[in-house]
Every structure is written in structure tokens, then in C-alpha cells.
Amino acid sequence: MSIEVRQVNKQFGNFTALNNINLDIQAGELVALLGPSGCGKTTLLRIIAGLETPDTGNILFNGDDVSSRDVRNRNVGFVFQHYALFRHMTVFDNVAFGLRMKPRRERPSEAVIAEKVQELLRMVQLDWLSDRYPEQLSGGQRQRIALARALAVEPQILLLDEPFGALDAKVRKELRRWLADLHEEINLTSVFVTHDQEEAMEVADRIVVMNKGVIEQIGTPAEVYENPASEFVYHFLGDSNILKVTDQEIQFRPHEVLLSQVAAEGHQVGTVRDIRPLGAITRVTLKVAGQKEPIEAEVARDDINLQGLTTGAALYFKPKAC
Numbered sequence: 269m270s271i272e273v274r275q276v277n278k279q280f281g282n283f284t285a286l287n288n289i290n291l292d293i294q295a296g297e298l299v300a301l302l303g304p305s306g307c308g309k310t311t312l313l314r315i316i317a318g319l320e321t322p323d324t325g326n327i328l329f330n331g332d333d334v335s336s337r338d339v340r341n342r343n344v345g346f347v348f349q350h351y352a353l354f355r356h357m358t359v360f361d362n363v364a365f366g367l368r369m370k371p372r373r374e375r376p377s378e379a380v381i382a383e384k385v386q387e388l389l390r391m392v393q394l395d396w397l398s399d400r401y402p403e404q405l406s407g408g409q410r411q412r413i414a415l416a417r418a419l420a421v422e423p424q425i426l427l428l429d430e431p432f433g434a435l436d437a438k439v440r441k442e443l444r445r446w447l448a449d450l451h452e453e454i455n456l457t458s459v460f461v462t463h464d465q466e467e468a469m470e471v472a473d474r475i476v477v478m479n480k481g482v483i484e485q486i487g488t489p490a491e492v493y494e495n496p497a498s499e500f501v502y503h504f505l506g507d508s509n510i511l512k513v514t515d516q517e518i519q520f521r522p523h524e525v526l527l528s529q530v531a532a533e534g535h536q537v538g539t540v541r542d543i544r545p546l547g548a549i550t551r552v553t554l555k556v557a558g559q560k561e562p563i564e565a566e567v568a569r570d571d572i573n574l575q576g577l578t579t580g581a582a583l584y585f586k587p588k589a590c
């Protein structure tokens with residue numbers, strides 16, 4: 269199901285939370301709303317869900333204006349951090365909840381509900397936990413159960429607010445992959461909120477970069493990273509260096525640097541402050557005379573210029589684009 273956001277504005281008192289938001293999301297897309305804290309991501313998600321009303325503007329699902337429908341009549345599944353699982357219900361009952369709450373005419377029989385719940389629990393790979401209570405689950409398991417619960421009513425739209433927020437890095441990664449796989453399995457349109465650019469890059473088909481209530485750019489992860497529409501997008505999507513050359517400032521990312529242990533054409537010299545192995549890459553921090561901020565260079569861990577390199581050594585560098 270496609271989602272259109274048309275000229276949406278939202279004020280909280282004098283504060284403009286959303287300023288003329290326009291957004292088209294295709295059926296089957298997985299879209300990330302990315303931006304710093306307070307930029308309006310959650311407000312936009314809540315407006316799409318029907319949990320919040322915009323001051324002006326419309327929301328359309330598959331071309332139908334749903335602006336005046338309340339959340340129960342939008343058939344969206346959502347996982348918001350503060351909509352936790354019901355503590356007094358087992359995992360099974362949590363997932364069954366939405367189906368049991370359906371009006372009598374639409375409500376499946378208990379046998380059908382049981383089958384459906386087991387199928388969802390198998391899908392999130394937690395069917396062995398169906399009799400447990402939420403407090404007996406890990407954070408990652410709870411999030412997966414919350415997703416199963418949201419999917420139980422077969423929504424065509426899934427809205428997720430920082431779904432992996434409080435989890436450790438490894439579990440986050442597993443869940444991200446799981447969400448992307450799930451997306452390929454069932455034809456769902458999903459929008460998720462994150463302030464983590466890596467998370468958006470890794471999972472989303474397209475990223476909506478927001479700042480102070482406006483959309484700065486919409487594009488695929490590659491588009492927003494390689495062709496940022498504004499300074500804000502450039503800085504938000506990754507680390508960057510600023511190098512003063514005569515009266516000009518050059519900006520470049522840490523991986524866009526050439527290194528040399530010997531003086532080379534077009535290279536400047538720096539002093540090695542720190543050498544930090546980060547898995548496949550190594551980050552070298554350089555202090556450069558006359559430069560306020562240090563320069564960071566990221567190269568493959570087996571880069572020849574790292575051989576025998578120690579802190580305090582002189583190292584020559586050059587932004588690749590120069």
C-alpha cells in the first residue's frame with residue numbers, strides 16, 4: 269500500500285514541529301526517517317499512524333484520503349517504544365491480542381488464531397517462548413514479539429519508532445537484517461524512525477533526512493551519501509574533515525584520504541596522534557600544524573602505509589579529490 273504525505277504542518281504552541289512535509293512512499297518500500305533528536309520524525313510517524321492530527325495537510329493510503337480516519341481504522345501495524353508488551357499476558361496472548369479484539373464478525377476462531385500466532389512466532393523465530401511473560405524475555409526478544417504482535421492483524425503498513433533503540437550492537441544488527449528479510453518475504457510498506465545513520469543506510473530502500481521540521485533530502489542510501497543536498501545532510505551522514513588550504517576550506521570524509529610515509533606530491537604532513545584498529549579498517553588521527561581540528565584518515569587495516577607506523581611519527585596525507 270502506498271503512502272502519500274501532502275503538505276503536512278504541525279505546531280505545538282509556537283513551536284513548528286513539521287513544516288510543509290511532502291512525501292511519497294511506494295507500496296513495498298522500506299523507508300527510514302532519519303534526523304537528530306527533536307527534528308519531527310516521531311511526530312510525522314504518529315501522523316501517518318493516525319495517533320496525531322496534523323494542523324493542515326493530508327495523508328493518503330493507496331490514493332484514499334485517510335486523514336479523518338482514526339488509528340483503528342487505518343489498518344496500520346506499529347511498534348512504538350512506549351507501546352510495550354502487555355506484562356500480564358503471555359507471549360502467545362500478546363500476539364493474539366489484536367485478532368481477539370476484532371469485531372465479532374471479523375474475528376477468527378480460537379483455532380485459527382492459535383495457528384496464526386504460532387506461524388508468526390515461528391517467523392520471528394521465537395515459537396519456543398510462547399508461554400513466557402514479557403519480563404522473562406531479553407530486550408531483543410521483546411522487540412521481535414512486539415513486531416509479531418503488530419503483524420498479527422496483517423497490516424499493509426508497518427510503522428516502527430526506533431525499533432532497535434535500546435538493544436546492544438549485535439542484536440540490533442541481527443534484527444535489522446531480520447526486518448529487511450521479512451520485507452522481502454511479505455509485501456509490506458514500512459516506515460521506521462531512527463537517528464542512527466548506519467541503521468538507515470543498512471536497512472532502508474530510501475532515506476528521508478529531516479532537520480528542524482523540514483525534509484532536507486529524500487533518496488536511496490547511496491544518493492544521500494554520495495550526493496548530499498545540503499551541508500546538514502553531508503555532516504549528518506558521516507564523519508568529515510575540514511582542511512584549510514591557503515584561503516580555501518576543503519571537506520572530505522575519513523576514507524577519502526591518501527597516505528604516504530614519505531613526502532609525496534600534493535601531500536601535507538601531519539603528526540600521528542592515534543592509530544585505532546576498527547576491524548577491517550584502521551583510523552589514524554593526525555595533528556596538522558595550523559589546523560584547529562585533527563584530520564582523521566581511515567584505511568584498510570593492511571594498508572602499506574600503516575606498516576611500522578607509531579604515534580608521534582610524521583605521516584603525509586592528501587584528500588583524494590585534490
Ligand SMILES: Nc1ncnc2c1ncn2[C@@H]1O[C@H](COP(=O)(O)OP(=O)(O)OP(=O)(O)O)[C@@H](O)[C@H]1O
Nearest residue numbers: 280285303304305306307308309310311312461463
Ligand atoms: N505533544 C507535544 N507537545 C509539545 N511539543 C511536542 C509534543 N510532541 C513533540 N513535541 C516537540 O516537537 C519536536 C519534535 O518531536 P518529535 O518527537 O517528532 O522528534 P523526533 O525527531 O522524533 O525526536 P527524538 O529522536 O528525540 O524522538 C520536539 O522538539 C518536541 O519537543
